[in-house]
Amino acid sequence: MSERKKHIIITGASKGFGRDLSVHLAESGTVLHLVARSDMSDQVHELEARGAEVHAWRQDLTLTGELNDFLAGIAATISRQDTGYLGLVNNAGMIEPVGPAGKYDYQDYKKNLEINFVAPLLLAHAFIQQFQAWSPVKRVVMISSGAAGKPYHGWSHYCSTKAGVDMFVRTIGIEQEKQRYPVEIMAFNPGRIGTDMQKTIRETSEEDFPMVHDFISAYREGKIGDSSEIAGGLARLMMAEFFPFGEVLSKRDL
Numbered sequence: 322m323s324e325r326k327k328h329i330i331i332t333g334a335s336k337g338f339g340r341d342l343s344v345h346l347a348e349s350g351t352v353l354h355l356v357a358r359s360d361m362s363d364q365v366h367e368l369e370a371r372g373a374e375v376h377a378w379r380q381d382l383t384l385t386g387e388l389n390d391f392l393a394g395i396a397a398t399i400s401r402q403d404t405g406y407l408g409l410v411n412n413a414g415m416i417e418p419v420g421p422a423g424k425y426d427y428q429d430y431k432k433n434l435e436i437n438f439v440a441p442l443l444l445a446h447a448f449i450q451q452f453q454a455w456s457p458v459k460r461v462v463m464i465s466s467g468a469a470g471k472p473y474h475g476w477s478h479y480c481s482t483k484a485g486v487d488m489f490v491r492t493i494g495i496e497q498e499k500q501r502y503p504v505e506i507m508a509f510n511p512g513r514i515g516t517d518m519q520k521t522i523r524e525t526s527e528e529d530f531p532m533v534h535d536f537i538s539a540y541r542e543g544k545i546g547d548s549s550e551i552a553g554g555l556a557r558l559m560m561a562e563f564f565p566f567g568e569v570l571s572k573r574d575l
């Protein structure tokens with residue numbers, strides 16, 4: 322792959338899987354654009370010590386009307402002639418509010434749809450628009466979930482949004498294969514991983530989420546995947562010669 326810079330945008334980079342992925346991607350020649358609402362100063366220093374150039378962008382991704390300008394702001398910092406690789410990882414996500422549709426606050430339900438579905442699609446759309454005509458390798462990863470293929474009582478928003486993300490990837494896949502300089506896109510389901518999101522799931526009530534005991538047992542029995550190990554596998558795939566364009570993969574495919 323090219324000696325020129327690799328620019329990679331990671332949403333939800335401040336903790337959990339996104340943070341682990343940023344560590345695995347941090348090396349000399351890579352420019353990481355970390356996106357989250359939290360302060361990421363410590364993480365920036367840690368990744369710089371690994372040789373990467375790092376920019377922290379604080380953005381609430383539920384403010385979906387701002388995302389075209391937000392992506393354009395990042396793109397404005399990227400020089401076309403010095404760039405050999407462009408990446409976008411739509412990783413930010415949330416599970417709350419857990420409970421049957423109609424039970425909890427309308428605005429909270431809407432936020433879930435925005436962070437899990439509207440924001441990642443809009444960012445991917447803006448990324449394609451900005452960079453379609455650029456010749457370097459361009460790769461988008463949409464972080465999906467096993468919930469995309471299975472209904473869980475209490476997760477109507479989460480299951481639907483992740484299923485929608487998978488279909489977006491399949492659709493963009495057939496569109497982009499016709500392009501001169503395609504944006505290669507895939508969805509990736511990391512499986513259950515030991516992050517704050519899993520902790521939130523284990524703390525929900527049985528009434529709102531009848532499967533809660535299954536998640537607690539899996540945790541106690543050590544059946545939760547290692548976030549850093551799986552992030553490492555995804556980082557390797559993102560840099561590999563072959564990238565599974567238009568497909569939905571899981572950790573078993575790594």
Ligand SMILES: NC(=O)c1ccc[n+]([C@@H]2O[C@H](COP(=O)([O-])OP(=O)(O)OC[C@H]3O[C@@H](n4cnc5c(N)ncnc54)[C@H](OP(=O)(O)O)[C@@H]3O)[C@@H](O)[C@H]2O)c1
Nearest residue numbers: 333335336337338357358359381382413414513514516518
């Ligand atoms: N954990 C699992 O078992 C599991 C399983 C399958 C799929 N996934 C998927 O993996 C991805 C990462 O999940 P995780 O477990 O690492 O979650 P996590 O530990 O809860 O981290 C979520 C990340 O998203 C960011 N985020 C949340 N709301 C945001 C907002 N409104 N604007 C901007 N950033 C926001 C958070 O940053 P700030 O709070 O700093 O904004 C944080 O960096 C998600 O897409 C999730 O659906 C997770």
